[in-house]
Amino acid sequence: MELNLLIGGEAGQGLASFENTLVDILSKLRFRFFATKNYMSRVRGGHNYHMFRISENPVHALSGDGWDIVVALDRESEQRHKPDLKKGGLFISLEMTEELNKQAREKYGRITAANEILSGVVLSAMGCGDGDIARIEGDSLDPVRTGFSLANKWDVADRYPLSTRAGNHYRLDGNQALAIGALLGGCQFMAGYPMTPSTSIMVYFAAAALELTVHFEQAEDEIAALNMALGASYAGLRSMVATSGGGFALMQEAVSLSGMTETPVVIIVGQRPGPSTGLPTRTEQADLNFVLHAGHGEFPRIVFAPGSPAEAVLLARKSFELADRFQIPVFILSDQYFADSQQIIEEPLDTGIIAREYNVYGSDYRRYAITENGVSPVTYPGLGDALVRVDSDEHDESGSITEDLNLRVRMVDKRLAKFRGIRDEAIAPTPMGEADADVFLVCWGSNGPIVKEAVERLGGEGIRVGGLHFGQVFPLTPGMIDRYGLHRRKVVAVENNATGQFASLLKRELDITVSGRILKYDGTCFTVNELCNEMRTYFRKV
Amino acid sequence: MVWVGNREIAWCPGCGNFPIRTALESVLKELPVPPQKIVLTSGIGQAAKMPHYLDTNFFNGLHGRALPLAVGIKIARPDLTVIAVSGDGCNYGEGGNHFIHTIRKNLDLTILTHDNKVYALTKGQSAPTTDRGTMNNLDPQGNENRPFNPLAAAIVMGAPFVARGSAGDPDHLKEVLKEAILFKGTAVVDIFQPCVTFNHINTYQWYKDRVYRLGKPLPDRYEALKTAEIWGERIPIGVIFRDEGVMPRQSDRIIFREPPEDKALGAMLSQQHFK
Numbered sequence: 001m002e003l004n005l006l007i008g009g010e011a012g013q014g015l016a017s018f019e020n021t022l023v024d025i026l027s028k029l030r031f032r033f034f035a036t037k038n039y040m041s042r043v044r045g046g047h048n049y050h051m052f053r054i055s056e057n058p059v060h061a062l063s064g065d066g067w068d069i070v071v072a073l074d075r076e077s078e079q080r081h082k083p084d085l086k087k088g089g090l091f092i093s094l095e096m097t098e099e100l101n102k103q104a105r106e107k108y109g110r111i112t113a114a115n116e117i118l119s120g121v122v123l124s125a126m127g128c129g130d131g132d133i134a135r136i137e138g139d140s141l142d143p144v145r146t147g148f149s150l151a152n153k154w155d156v157a158d159r160y161p162l163s164t165r166a167g168n169h170y171r172l173d174g175n176q177a178l179a180i181g182a183l184l185g186g187c188q189f190m191a192g193y194p195m196t197p198s199t200s201i202m203v204y205f206a207a208a209a210l211e212l213t214v215h216f217e218q219a220e221d222e223i224a225a226l227n228m229a230l231g232a233s234y235a236g237l238r239s240m241v242a243t244s245g246g247g248f249a250l251m252q253e254a255v256s257l258s259g260m261t262e263t264p265v266v267i268i269v270g271q272r273p274g275p276s277t278g279l280p281t282r283t284e285q286a287d288l289n290f291v292l293h294a295g296h297g298e299f300p301r302i303v304f305a306p307g308s309p310a311e312a313v314l315l316a317r318k319s320f321e322l323a324d325r326f327q328i329p330v331f332i333l334s335d336q337y338f339a340d341s342q343q344i345i346e347e348p349l350d351t352g353i354i355a356r357e358y359n360v361y362g363s364d365y366r367r368y369a370i371t372e373n374g375v376s377p378v379t380y381p382g383l384g385d386a387l388v389r390v391d392s393d394e395h396d397e398s399g400s401i402t403e404d405l406n407l408r409v410r411m412v413d414k415r416l417a418k419f420r421g422i423r424d425e426a427i428a429p430t431p432m433g434e435a436d437a438d439v440f441l442v443c444w445g446s447n448g449p450i451v452k453e454a455v456e457r458l459g460g461e462g463i464r465v466g467g468l469h470f471g472q473v474f475p476l477t478p479g480m481i482d483r484y485g486l487h488r489r490k491v492v493a494v495e496n497n498a499t500g501q502f503a504s505l506l507k508r509e510l511d512i513t514v515s516g517r518i519l520k521y522d523g524t525c526f527t528v529n530e531l532c533n534e535m536r537t538y539f540r541k542v
Numbered sequence: 543m544v545w546v547g548n549r550e551i552a553w554c555p556g557c558g559n560f561p562i563r564t565a566l567e568s569v570l571k572e573l574p575v576p577p578q579k580i581v582l583t584s585g586i587g588q589a590a591k592m593p594h595y596l597d598t599n600f601f602n603g604l605h606g607r608a609l610p611l612a613v614g615i616k617i618a619r620p621d622l623t624v625i626a627v628s629g630d631g632c633n634y635g636e637g638g639n640h641f642i643h644t645i646r647k648n649l650d651l652t653i654l655t656h657d658n659k660v661y662a663l664t665k666g667q668s669a670p671t672t673d674r675g676t677m678n679n680l681d682p683q684g685n686e687n688r689p690f691n692p693l694a695a696a697i698v699m700g701a702p703f704v705a706r707g708s709a710g711d712p713d714h715l716k717e718v719l720k721e722a723i724l725f726k727g728t729a730v731v732d733i734f735q736p737c738v739t740f741n742h743i744n745t746y747q748w749y750k751d752r753v754y755r756l757g758k759p760l761p762d763r764y765e766a767l768k769t770a771e772i773w774g775e776r777i778p779i780g781v782i783f784r785d786e787g788v789m790p791r792q793s794d795r796i797i798f799r800e801p802p803e804d805k806a807l808g809a810m811l812s813q814q815h816f817k
């Protein structure tokens with residue numbers, strides 16, 4: 001049993017605060033849910049909608065099966081979303097929400113009580129009664145009860161009874177997960193310039209700086225942001241930046257500087273539809289190629305693309321360790337859908353902060369000492385007698401400018417030698433569905449959980465499909481996929497872009513030819529239903 | 543080839559960068575901190591090679607980006623003495639935005655700019671400080687832009703320490719540099735630097751004929767601004783403005799080698815943890 005809810009209205013009508021109220025209550029009552037939103041790049045007006053999937057089972061995607069409840073705070077929401085109401089579903093019209101607002105004002109003297117009343121309606125539909133809401137505290141309790149009686153009046157009480165709930169869990173959106181992963185990875189410095197969909201990572205980090213020994217610096221632009229992060233990293237703090245495509249474009253030269261000076265840094269790129277300003281508040285996965293090729297010249301890098309908040313915590317944490325270990329830039333590709341989706345994590349999180357070493361060297365220290373694995377010993381200014389001399393020009397082992405062309409070749413080889421160690425560390429993709437199916441769906445980043453559910457749903461219909469979600473998208477090594485025999489199967493790539501960038505990467509890196517591409521680039525995420533339909537069509541064709 | 547000690551230096555013989563280097567070297571030696579605690583940042587250009595010719599830590603970064611590097615380093619490590627040194631193209635042109643905003647931050651760091659009124663490394667084009675009418679390969683009809691006045695800009699932005707030195711007066715330059723580096727807050731120093739190869743107007747002699755030493759720094763911003771705008775037959779050098787009253791933004795909070803405690807992070811995470 002599950003309940004799918006959509007609430008639509010104009011920006012500024014309080015949709016976001018309703019979302020916060022409802023998910024807070026759901027979390028306190030330990031209900032399993034997934035919540036995401038679709039909003040316009042404006043502060044007032046327009047048409048925004050927030051979607052909730054509340055279920056007995058773990059849910060990490062939109063089902064796409066239609067809505068059990070649609071709440072319209074304006075006429076446009078009615079026109080757009082009422083047609084997707086399931087048979088027998090409840091439509092809460094503009095007039096009904098006005099009644100609700102009236103009660104909020106008259107009974108509780110504050111309009112925000114409307115959020116709690118509406119949450120009460122939803123809870124009642126989920127089968128909650130007075131006995132279930134003890135964990136809701138203070139002022140919210142009575143409005144929730146008012147919602148119960150409205151639900152009775154509207155005849156929706158107990159219509160979607162959810163009997164099982166989650167145990168201990170975290171509730172995170174994608175950006176919180178990334179910020180937490182960064183903190184666990186020992187990140188102590190972040191510089192940034194606000195840009196959707198990555199701003200809330202900065203907000204989280206800035207708030208963390210009030211409690212923890214970390215620093216957030218708002219930079220004058222993204223160029224400054226990444227250069228500041230590299231300065232802080234050089235000086236001895238694990239550092240990061242977060243931005244979106246446009247801001248990342250400004251960071252290019254500093255990405256290359258990280259590569260040349262071997263200064264570790266973690267760069268989060270929250271994708272949104274381009275080119276240029278594109279659709280600022282919508283989702284896309286079209287910057288994979290950009291990140292793969294970012295920065296002039298040749299240097300090693302790692303690119304991660306987590307699919308779930310749990311994976312985001314894990315990979316962000318690991319990013320700092322790897323950036324440090326190999327003295328490279330590590331990228332995390334996220335997107336608006338991932339950033340803005342709130343969900344619960346039931347698997348345990350490793351919440352220990354990764355410790356780092358501070359080695360001390362003598363006056364004979366050379367920052368770029370050539371070693372077999374390409375990694376030079378690192379230290380920071382002011383520790384011991386060493387001087388730390390770092391240069392964006394080609395340099396000798398001590399960091400001095402050189403135009404000795406033989407040395408140049410050795411330095412390139414040294415930097416690229418790190419790829420060997422990096423490849424050994426590659427994180428294998430997550431398998432789903434039937435391991436021996438003829439058809440395999442491959443995906444990366446935020447599509448992971450959507451594809452997983454689609455594969456399972458198709459399996460339930462007797463359509464045998466396997467799937468792989470790549471949390472690490474670069475480098476790709478044969479060892480990551482050996483056991484799946486992809487060369488013998490039909491591979492279908494699922495991506496939120498118009499050209500199938502990951503499919504091309506699979507070809508280039510692993511010589512895997514995809515036989516189908518399911519692509520979406522209208523600025524919204526896939527739903528499970530949509531993906532299943534695409535797959536059914538695919539199977540009809542083959 | 544020019545050698546200083548055992549280092550080959552990539553500047554032309556007679557370049558104004560040499561006396562600046564000598565002055566900076568002796569100031570760094572006189573500072574109450576060891577070279578391990580000093581970091582120079584620089585961009586790209588002739589001036590930006592300076593750190594390579596001194597015995598201290600450095601991060602020689604990208605053209606125009608010496609300042610954000612310095613900001614990151616100083617915030618990460620308030621215990622380090624941080625000096626950004628680059629050319630006029632680097633600090634005022636490519637990095638002009640950083641010049642404005644780094645001053646606004648008022649961290650305890652020093653911004654040195656070798657003002658040779660030319661892009662020397664790229665062989666002679668107009669810099670932001672180049673006079674109107676100056677001809678070069680990209681301005682064959684003469685530069686049409688009004689020159690940037692870095693000191694006036696710094697004063698207007700609220701820099702608490704604003705000075706000018708000249709490679710042609712190395713003893714005075716040394717005093718200015720020392721005062722700037724020891725100053726608590728952002729210190730901006732523009733340094734006249736003759737480029738003997740590409741700038742045949744602003745030569746040692748040209749400066750010698752015009753430059754005069756200022757007496758005590760002016761405590762009044764508006765008076766200082768007037769002084770910063772003096773240009774022509776007579777050009778002042780020295781500390782133009784010095785404001786002791788402004789505390790640097792920097793807190794003394796040390797976070798280097800002080801990672802957050804698991805417990806403190808745990809407390810933060812508990813807001814998202816539901817039992």
Ligand SMILES: Cc1ncc(C[n+]2csc(CCOP(=O)(O)OP(=O)(O)O)c2C)c(N)n1
Binds near residue numbers: 663
């Ligand atoms: C992004 C970028 N653009 C252009 C250049 C080429 N470039 C190198 S130095 C320089 C100008 C140097 O002028 P300035 O900073 O005044 O230093 P100077 O050589 O005069 O000491 C330019 C344009 C570069 N290295 N990087």
Ligand code: SF4
Binds near residue numbers: 553557558588663738
């Ligand atoms: S080109 Fe000019 S600035 Fe560069 S070293 Fe020669 S004289 Fe000095």
Ligand SMILES: [Mg+2]
Binds near residue numbers: 660669
């Ligand atoms: Mg210059």
